[in-house]
Each structure stands twice: as structure tokens, then as C-alpha cells.
Amino acid sequence: MNNVAIELHDVHFSYGHHQILKGVDLKVYSGDFVGVIGANGSGKSTLIKIIVGLLKPQSGLVKLLGKDLAHFNEWHRIGYLSQKASFFNPSFPATVQEIVRNHFLVQASLSRKLDQSGAKTKVERALALTGLSGLRHQMVGELSGGQQQRVFLARVLVSEPEILLLDEPLVGIDAGSQELFCSSLEYFNRELGITVLMVTHNPEPVADLINRLACLEEGHLFVHDSPEEIKHELQPHRHVKQTMFLQP
Numbered sequence: 001m002n003n004v005a006i007e008l009h010d011v012h013f014s015y016g017h018h019q020i021l022k023g024v025d026l027k028v029y030s031g032d033f034v035g036v037i038g039a040n041g042s043g044k045s046t047l048i049k050i051i052v053g054l055l056k057p058q059s060g061l062v063k064l065l066g067k068d069l070a071h072f073n074e075w076h077r078i079g080y081l082s083q084k085a086s087f088f089n090p091s092f093p094a095t096v097q098e099i100v101r102n103h104f105l106v107q108a109s110l111s112r113k114l115d116q117s118g119a120k121t122k123v124e125r126a127l128a129l130t131g132l133s134g135l136r137h138q139m140v141g142e143l144s145g146g147q148q149q150r151v152f153l154a155r156v157l158v159s160e161p162e163i164l165l166l167d168e169p170l171v172g173i174d175a176g177s178q179e180l181f182c183s184s185l186e187y188f189n190r191e192l193g194i195t196v197l198m199v200t201h202n203p204e205p206v207a208d209l210i211n212r213l214a215c216l217e218e219g220h221l222f223v224h225d226s227p228e229e230i231k232h233e234l235q236p237h238r239h240v241k242q243t244m245f246l247q248p
């Protein structure tokens with residue numbers, strides 16, 4: 001049995017009186033590719049922010065790589081790609097390589113376990129993995145949406161994380177870039193063994209990669225892990241609400 005990479009047990013979360021998560025349980029094993037789906041406003045981004053410690057649940061247990069989040073400090077092992085617009089200013093005057101390198105140096109300064117002297121090799125690798133080697137000297141603001149998305153991914157990959165948490169990474173990029181992005185994800189998951197948890201309203205491009213599907217509905221998380229159930233849940237136009245009635 002693989003190690004548990006992410007674990008949530010009986011997690012409750014509210015914004016004020018607005019209850020978002022009502023006793024959520026989730027176990028993600030090393031090497032899993034987890035799709036998280038649910039209606040707009042169902043709490044998918046909230047869930048991912050709780051996993052990376054940006055929001056603190058009112059109650060319940062959250063563990064990363066076997067460690068209670070309260071004591072977890074190996075953040076270089078976790079790569080989090082938030083919804084793009086929230087952190088990026090396209091007029092920021094930096095090249096692709098500078099963005100990726102600076103992120104690594106910040107991570108290294110925060111973690112004694114990352115060796116700064118390896119920066120050059122790690123940046124090269126992250127650029128190569130995301131197909132950006134040829135664009136390294138380009139100003140990031142001059143890139144297409146799909147290329148920028150790959151820069152964000154390279155930035156996250158540079159510290160060689162074991163878990164990738166992606167919040168709607170395909171939004172706002174064209175079909176060709178989506179395809180490239182998804183084949184990179186396939187490589188990271190299948191070849192490098194990186195655990196992936198991806199929030200998406202459109203799971204179709206990664207449907208073949210998903211081995212665990214988490215459906216968020218009215219504060220409850222329903223997890224499917226058999227290929228038949230996943231296929232059934234991912235049928236086009238299937239209303240997520242129906243998953244409630246499939247549970248024993």
C-alpha cells in the first residue's frame with residue numbers, strides 16, 4: 001500500500017456563518033491523480049487552501065505527507081498553483097528564467113533542506129520539463145496565456161515537489177496549451193510519480209489520468225476510486241448532485 005500523501009478527517013470550515021465544508025474526509029495516496037469537481041461556489045478552492053494551510057478549518061484533522069499540518073514545515077515538497085490571476089501581475093518586469101529562479105531562491109531561503117547551490121540545475125530542469133527552455137529570456141508579460149501557465153508550473157516544479165495541488169490550471173488557456181499542459185501532468189504523475197490533486201470544472205482533458213475523483217456537493221465530499229464509477233461521474237452533462245444518491 002502506498003503512503004498517504006494527503007489526509008483530511010472530519011474537516012469543517014465556514015466563512016462566518018456560511019458553512020462550506022461539513023465533515024470532509026479524504027485520503028490521497030502517493031502517486032494518485034485526484035480530480036476535484038463540484039458546482040461553482042461549492043468550496044473547491046477553499047478545500048485546496050485548507051490543504052496548503054492558507055485557511056484553517058474550525059475543526060478536523062489535516063495531514064500532509066503523514067504529518068499534522070500544524071507541525072508541517074517541508075513546504076518545498078508541496079507545489080501549489082493557485083487560480084492564476086490571484087498572484088500574477090503580467091507587467092512584472094522579469095524573464096521566464098528569473099521568475100523560476102527567484103521562486104527557487106525564496107523557497108531555498110525558507111527551507112534549510114533545499115540547497116541553493118543546486119539552483120542552476122533545478123531551474124534548467126523545470127524549464128525543460130515545461131518546454132520553456134527556448135523562452136527562458138522572454139519577458140513573462142509578453143507570453144501567451146498558455147505559456148504563462150507553463151511558467152507558473154515551472155515555478156512550482158523547481159523545488160521538485162512530491163505533491164502538486166492545482167486550482168483550475170486549465171482556465172483561460174487555449175486548447176493546444178491545455179493539451180501540452182495535460183501531457184506534462186501525465187509525465188509528472190506517471191513517470192516521476194508526483195501525486196496530483198487538481199480542482200477543475202472541466203475534467204475531460206485529464207479524465208484518463210484520474211484514479212480518484214472527489215465530488216464536492218453541499219459541503220460533503222464524495223470520493224470515487226473505481227474506474228467504472230469515475231467514468232460514470234465524468235459523463236458529460238451529468239449533474240454532480242446525483243452523486244449524493246449513489247452513496248450507501
Ligand SMILES: Nc1ncnc2c1ncn2[C@@H]1O[C@H](COP(=O)(O)OP(=O)(O)OP(=O)(O)O)[C@@H](O)[C@H]1O
Pocket residue numbers: 015018020038039040041042043044045046047201
Ligand atoms: N474569503 C471569503 N469570505 C467569505 N466567503 C468566501 C470567501 N471565499 C470564498 N467564499 C465563498 O465560499 C464559497 C466557496 O468558495 P470557493 O471559491 O471555495 O468555491 P469554488 O468551488 O472554488 O468556486 P468556483 O468553482 O466558482 O471557483 C462561495 O460561496 C464563495 O462565495
